[in-house]
Amino acid sequence: MLTVLLSSPRVAPGLLTWQAWSALRAASRVLAGSAGHPQLPALTAAGVIPEIVELPADVAGQAAFLAAVVAAADGPTVWLPPPGDGADAELLAGLSAAGIQVRVLRGAQEPPGAHLLDLVSIMDTLRVSCPWDREQTHASLVRYLLEEAYEAVETVEDGDPASLCEELGDVLLQVLFHARIAAERAAVEGGFTIDDVADTLAAKLIRRHPHVFGSTAVSSAADVNRNWEEIKKAERSQRSAAAGGGAPSVLDGVPFGQPALSLAAQLQRRAERAEMPGDSFAASDPPGDGDAGEIGEELMRVVARAQATGLDPEFELRAAARRFAERVRSWERSGG
DSSP states (O other): OOEEEETTTSSSSOOOOHHHHHHHHSEEEEEESSOTTTTTTHHHHTTTTOOEEOOOSSSHHHHHHHHHHHOSSSEEEEEEEOOOSOOOOOHHHHHHHTOOOEEEEEESSTTTTTHHHHHHHHHHHHHHHHHHHHHHHHHHHHHHHHHHHHHEEEEEHHHHHHHHHEEEEEEHHHHHHHHHHHHHHTTTTTOOOOHHHHHHHHHHHHHHHHHHHHOOSSSSHHHHHHHHHHHHHHHHHHHHHHHOSSSOOOOTOOOOSSSSHHHHHHHHHHHHHHHHGGGGOOOSSSSSTTTTHHHHHHHHHHHHHHTTTTOOOOOOOOOOOOHHHHHHHHHTTOOO
């Protein structure tokens, strides 16, 4: 009997399951192909002393070697392949063909998100080794942060889950990239690491969900939203007081760099939460610059109308634009 004990480079050595430790302690021989295997120190400290063996370079030779070891052993044998995400299928087939009973055992279950550690490591390498990545700054990456977010939105609109997975990865890259750049200033003002980003987000999520992580009772999603807005209002007041500024505004934190339509919608939502009269959402007298001012105020009224009916004006305009694009293409296909 050969147990192929898989280990993960993302889980600390020695953090193995009860089944893994049972197999190791019951084995007559424990084999490892390298003296640098990360599990060796932990196993040795626990009294399990692996034998370092040199396997042939080719898979067929490896299968023959392990089959011979198992056949000669007087009990179960455990093989520790290099850390990775799975067993070599060709090696397993060769052992099976040699008549060896094989059990593949995963030594530890990786927690959700463990593969993000790979991305952090890759980003560190790119920042040091790639000439283009080395030159980037927070400012130079802004365009990509926006572009990747819009591309992700498009995959949602297209109903394309596979593409959404890829585009969310591109968005995640921007988060990792900005955090890696900031980490170079971690010891000075304005510096932070990817762990700081994660800690800040975790604290915010817990703080804004007292009905999940605290004792607040809610009966509906509307209650959750009201609580969320009250907590955000308190946070804005605290930040304003800490900064020594004036009275906090309901508009604090609104990014004015976003597209104009979504900016108008967010400003109106904030004003509504402050209980500003709805007829004030657009100026009663347009600016004195002719049609341009009138059009702007009319757009503000259209935004207010959309939100009053529970519609997202940004989404509705994008949907209309897509319909218009299809009409254009249909017209082109018909020969104009």
